[in-house]
């Protein structure tokens with residue numbers, strides 16, 4: 870399952886960034902995911918749950934933002950959002966186009982960190 874290796878590389882990258890804040894807990898990781906990145910969000914969420922277990926990221930939420938596919942049309946010189954992944958045609962003039970401007974992203978947009986290490990006290 871390739872979502873598992875993707876989850877693992879996100880955990881690695883976030884762990885590295887979070888190392889700059891000792892004692893802080895990562896609450897949330899926000900990911901930008903293009904519709905063409907061939908990643909299934911449900912599988913990624915599932916793999917995320919497995920991967921963070923036992924790491925400093927345990928309990929952190931993965932928030933995935935799905936980005937639509939944007940193409941640039943050479944005929945009418947406009948960018949447009951692809952209506953369907955089945956046909957790569959300009960949404961404005963209907964000409965076939967393959968000049969992708971967005972849709973393959975797989976990148977960490979933001980990491981939310983709890984700076985204060987909260988300690989739960991049993992009363």
Ligand SMILES: [Zn+2]
Nearest residue numbers: 942945959962
């Ligand atoms: Zn066009």
